[in-house]
Amino acid sequence: MPHLLILSRHANEYQQLILSADLPDLAIFAAQDPAETDKYADDCELVFGEPSLVCQVIGAMPRLCWVQSTWAGVEPLLAACRDRGIVLTNVRGVYGPLVSEYVFGYLLAIERCILPRWQAQQARLWDDSSPGTLRGKLLGLLGVGSIGAHLAHTASSFGMHVRGYTRQSEDCPEIGRYFHGGEWVDFAGGLDYLVCTLPGTAHTRELVDAEKLRALPTHAWLVNIGRGSTVDEQALVSALQGGQLAGAVLDVFQEEPLSAGHPLWRTPNTFITSHTAARNYPPDIAALFIENYRRYLKGEAMIGTVSCEQGY
Amino acid sequence: MPHLLILSRHANEYQQLILSADLPDLAIFAAQDPAETDKYADDCELVFGEPSLVCQVIGAMPRLCWVQSTWAGVEPLLAACRDRGIVLTNVRGVYGPLVSEYVFGYLLAIERCILPRWQAQQARLWDDSSPGTLRGKLLGLLGVGSIGAHLAHTASSFGMHVRGYTRQSEDCPEIGRYFHGGEWVDFAGGLDYLVCTLPGTAHTRELVDAEKLRALPTHAWLVNIGRGSTVDEQALVSALQGGQLAGAVLDVFQEEPLSAGHPLWRTPNTFITSHTAARNYPPDIAALFIENYRRYLKGEAMIGTVSCEQGY
Numbered sequence: 001m002p003h004l005l006i007l008s009r010h011a012n013e014y015q016q017l018i019l020s021a022d023l024p025d026l027a028i029f030a031a032q033d034p035a036e037t038d039k040y041a042d043d044c045e046l047v048f049g050e051p052s053l054v055c056q057v058i059g060a061m062p063r064l065c066w067v068q069s070t071w072a073g074v075e076p077l078l079a080a081c082r083d084r085g086i087v088l089t090n091v092r093g094v095y096g097p098l099v100s101e102y103v104f105g106y107l108l109a110i111e112r113c114i115l116p117r118w119q120a121q122q123a124r125l126w127d128d129s130s131p132g133t134l135r136g137k138l139l140g141l142l143g144v145g146s147i148g149a150h151l152a153h154t155a156s157s158f159g160m161h162v163r164g165y166t167r168q169s170e171d172c173p174e175i176g177r178y179f180h181g182g183e184w185v186d187f188a189g190g191l192d193y194l195v196c197t198l199p200g201t202a203h204t205r206e207l208v209d210a211e212k213l214r215a216l217p218t219h220a221w222l223v224n225i226g227r228g229s230t231v232d233e234q235a236l237v238s239a240l241q242g243g244q245l246a247g248a249v250l251d252v253f254q255e256e257p258l259s260a261g262h263p264l265w266r267t268p269n270t271f272i273t274s275h276t277a278a279r280n281y282p283p284d285i286a287a288l289f290i291e292n293y294r295r296y297l298k299g300e301a302m303i304g305t306v307s308c309e310q311g312y
Numbered sequence: 313m314p315h316l317l318i319l320s321r322h323a324n325e326y327q328q329l330i331l332s333a334d335l336p337d338l339a340i341f342a343a344q345d346p347a348e349t350d351k352y353a354d355d356c357e358l359v360f361g362e363p364s365l366v367c368q369v370i371g372a373m374p375r376l377c378w379v380q381s382t383w384a385g386v387e388p389l390l391a392a393c394r395d396r397g398i399v400l401t402n403v404r405g406v407y408g409p410l411v412s413e414y415v416f417g418y419l420l421a422i423e424r425c426i427l428p429r430w431q432a433q434q435a436r437l438w439d440d441s442s443p444g445t446l447r448g449k450l451l452g453l454l455g456v457g458s459i460g461a462h463l464a465h466t467a468s469s470f471g472m473h474v475r476g477y478t479r480q481s482e483d484c485p486e487i488g489r490y491f492h493g494g495e496w497v498d499f500a501g502g503l504d505y506l507v508c509t510l511p512g513t514a515h516t517r518e519l520v521d522a523e524k525l526r527a528l529p530t531h532a533w534l535v536n537i538g539r540g541s542t543v544d545e546q547a548l549v550s551a552l553q554g555g556q557l558a559g560a561v562l563d564v565f566q567e568e569p570l571s572a573g574h575p576l577w578r579t580p581n582t583f584i585t586s587h588t589a590a591r592n593y594p595p596d597i598a599a600l601f602i603e604n605y606r607r608y609l610k611g612e613a614m615i616g617t618v619s620c621e622q623g624y
Contacts, residue, residue, distance in 0.1 A: 097447055097471055105424040108417030114583075118427060121584045124577045126569035128586040133593075135409055157469050159409055257438035265436045271426075272433045274440040281445075 002297075005037060006030040007049035007057065008070055010282050014048065017286035023293055046296075048289050051076045058086075066296060068289045070280055072147075073227060074306055075200055082308035089292055090312075091285055092304035095278040096150025099225050102277035103195055104154055106249045107134060110221060135159035137192040142208070143226060144172050145312075147278075148197045163187060188215035193223060200227030201311030210235035213245060221247045225277045228253035233264060240267045251277040317349060318342040319361035319369065320382055322594050326360065329598035335605055358608075360601050363388045370398075378608060380601045382592055384459075385539060386618055387512055394620035401604055402624075403597055404616035407590040408462025411537050414589035415507055416466055418561045419446060422533060447471035449504040454520070455538060456484050457624075459590075460509045475499060500527035505535060512539030513623035522547035525557060533559045537589045540565035545576060552579045563589040 004026055006014050011030040018028060029040040034056040041060045048068045055076035058064065066087045067077060074090045081088040109115065111132035120127045139155045141148045144164040152162045152174040164175040165187045179187035188194065194216060198204045208222070209232040216222070222245060224231055233254055239245040247269030253262075256275055264270060292302040306312060316338055318326050323342040330340060341352045346368040353372045360380045367388035370376065379389060381402045393400040421427065423444035432439045451467045453460045456476040464474045464486040476487040477499045491499035500506065506528060510516045520534070520543040528534070534557060536543055545566055551557040559581030565574075568587055576582060604614040618624060 098445060101420055101446055101470065102424060104416070105420030105426060108413055109421050109426050112414060112417040114417060114421050114426065115430060117585055118583065121577060124572045126586045128569070128588055130591045131588055133410060134413055154469065157466065158413065257440070260436045265433060271430065273429055274438045276440055276443055279442045 001025045001027055002046055003027045003029065003040065003044040004046040004048060005040060005044040005057075005061075007034065007037060007047060007053045008032065009050065010070075010280065011049075013282045014070075014286050014289075017283060018048075018290060021286075021290045023290065024297070026293070046293075055080070066302075068292055069306075070285050072278075073200060075311070078306075078308050078311055081306075087302070088306045088308060089302050089304045090306050091288060093146045094281065094284040094288060096147050098278040098281070099147045099197075100150050100154040102225060102251065102273075103151055103223055103249075104134075104158070106223065106271060107193060107221075110247070110249075111137075137161070138163065138190055140165065140187060140191040140194045141175070142194060142196040143198040144169060144175060145197065145199075147225070148172065148195075149174070151195060151197070163191070184212055185215045188212065188220075189217070191216060191220050193221050195223040196226050196230055198226040198230045199312040200229040203311075204230045206230065206232040208232060208236075210238070213239045216245060218244060219246050221245070221249065223249040225251050228256065237263050237267050240270060247271075249273075251275055313337045313339055314358055315339045315352065315356040315375075316341065316358040316360060317352060317356040317369075317373075319346065319349060319359060319365045320344065321362065321365075322382075322592065323361075325594045326382075326598050326601075329595060330360075330602060333598075333602045335602065336609070338605070358605075367392070378614075380604055381618075382597050384590075385512060387623070390618075390620050390623055393618075399614070400618040400620060401614050401616045402618050403600060405458045406593065406596040406600060408459050410590040410593070411459045411509075412462050412466040414537060414563065414585075415463055415535055415561075416446075416470070418535065418583060419505060419533075422559070422561075423449075449473070450475065450502055452477065452499060452503040452506045453487070454506060454508040455510040456481060456487060457509065457511075459537070460484065460507075461486070463507060463509070475503070496524055497527045500524065500532075501529070503528060503532050505533050507535040508538050508542055510538040510542045511624040512541040515623075516542045518542065518544040520544060520548075522550070525551045528557060530556060531558050533557070533561065535561040537563050540568065549575050549579050552582060559583075561585075563587055 008014055009032055011032045015028060015030040031037050034053055037057050041057050044061060045063045045065050047054050049070055051069050051071055051074050054067060058080045064086055069090045072091050072095055074088060077088055111134055113131045138161045141164045144166050149172045152172050155162050156174045162175050163177050165179045168180060170178045207230050213235055240248060249271045251273045252275055295302045320326055321344055323344045327340060327342040343349050346365055349369050353369050356373060357375045357377050359366050361382055363381050363383055363386050366379060370392045376398055378399045384403050384407055386400060386402050389400055423446055425443045450473045453476045456478050461484045464484050467474050468486045474487050475489050477491045480492060482490045525547055552560060561583045563585045564587055607614045
């Protein structure tokens with residue numbers, strides 16, 4: 001009988017959800033703290049949990065053959081899984097709707113001047129100047145995985161045009177035109193919004209640098225909901241301070257939490273959120289584990305299998 | 313040859329747009345001010361313009377047989393058109409996308425705590441508590457015309473459930489359940505958001521009164537993008553002050569502009585905008601006139617024909 005270790009802040013909720021699926025042949029141990037796993041880590045061949053916790057016990061799990069991450073980002077587990085041939089699956093497809101709410105919440109707040117109108121309201125000012133509209137504007141997606149595809153769909157429903165910049169993939173029908181490699185300047189020219197959805201890998205490290213930012217129009221906004229490591233933050237601060245870019249919406253940072261002295265807190269036209277664009281929604285993530293466990297038993301390919309070489 | 317008077321703040325832009333359509337047999341006069349229309353009002357059988365301007369000249373246009381309004385709301389023209397048998401068409405179908413941007417901009421701002429997070433940012437506070445989500449929440453539409461149908465579609469794309477309360481119509485497939493007449497309490501119970509899209513007519517006057525507000529859950533928000541006359545503003549202020557309702561997003565008011573002393577400016581959890589949810593977008597509205605003019609020449613039914621008895 002396979003032994004599963006659930007190691008998560010939401011361990012109890014995940015245990016309930018998995019138990020209620022009545023899976024065949026599964027012994028479940030649940031812990032919120034890596035320190036509580038001593039007794040059964042040895043026996044478990046499966047782990048379901050947060051990468052930041054799982055990486056603390058993975059060395060003490062000799063039988064481990066599959067890790068289901070509760071996150072999309074699995075950087076802390078890549079080296080160990082690659083070296084030991086452990087199958088690593090991440091959460092894919094469940095964040096699209098949440099990230100769409102975040103991104104379009106901010107894009108609409110920007111276009112509809114929600115913050116300036118609220119400030120006008122405090123002064124009892126009837127400001128009937130026309131706000132902007134998303135319709136007809138051009139969205140560029142840097143990275144088009146499942147989150148990018150959901151963003152493209154939502155953008156289309158608001159009448160936006162959408163471009164994608166990817167390594168090579170071109171499989172989302174709602175992307176009007178794809179760009180790759182040396183085509184950045186063509187991709188970035190004319191964008192109203194650039195949304196970065198990239199994972200944090202060696203290849204994406206500070207991919208959005210001063211030169212790439214310079215290729216954007218001065219009226220463009222940058223939105224980063226991928227990983228903070230993909231943006232050169234000093235270059236971004238300079239671009240925003242110099243009016244070379246209209247603004248930024250940032251949910252992820254090179255170091256989190258953002259330190260109190262970090263210049264981004266007070267950079268003009270910048271919205272800072274605290275890595276909350278896509279929070280774990282346990283029922284979705286448990287459902288993904290349950291589906292993958294069924295595939296695992298049958299030896300089928302699992303959803304969200306990560307290439308430990310590519311890092312996503 | 314038909315003579316058309318364009319009477320609009322955007323008269324020049326409309327004239328360009330209509331001229332570029334190269335319509336057969338049409339003499340066009342354009343004015344931004346009713347006072348400039350003396351010379352040709354007499355000859356014109358068609359008017360295209362803002363109801364607030366057209367109502368000032370309609371008495372001086374003996375040959376008038378069709379008015380194409382540039383607005384959805386046509387209250388100032390109803391009596392004259394009814395009495396003289398003038399065909400009145402309004403703008404329908406073009407506001408849906410703009411109103412969806414407004415409504416979902418505010419709904420997402422509320423769920424994603426955009427204002428509180430921006431305030432936390434001013435204090436350099438890393439607040440990683442989970443925001444809310446639209447997904448799974450229940451939207452109630454009071455009135456389901458073309459704007460309501462667009463809202464229902466957008467709500468569905470964000471994973472919301474949608475109910476409609478109408479006089480009798482039940483023709484929008486994205487509405488999960490319809491309610492009518494005496495079913496208000498069933499309709500309102502459990503709603504997270506009530507969006508009022510009703511036109512201003514004798515039947516809708518203060519339809520949303522103290523009793524109807526009481527039927528909403530205390531966590532519900534009211535959004536009004538229809539006409540201010542449909543809501544009892546005193547009852548609304550009381551409900552918001554008493555915590556009987558979570559908040560309100562109001563774009564329309566009994567009197568506009570809202571006077572500086574009006575209590576709504578400072579009612580808690582209330583967002584006030586200045587009748588800017590759906591601004592005229594001249595290319596869309598000119599396209600509607602052009603299509604209707606073609607139908608007019610052929611004697612076909614025109615889009616957006618208003619029943620002067622019902623008022624919409």
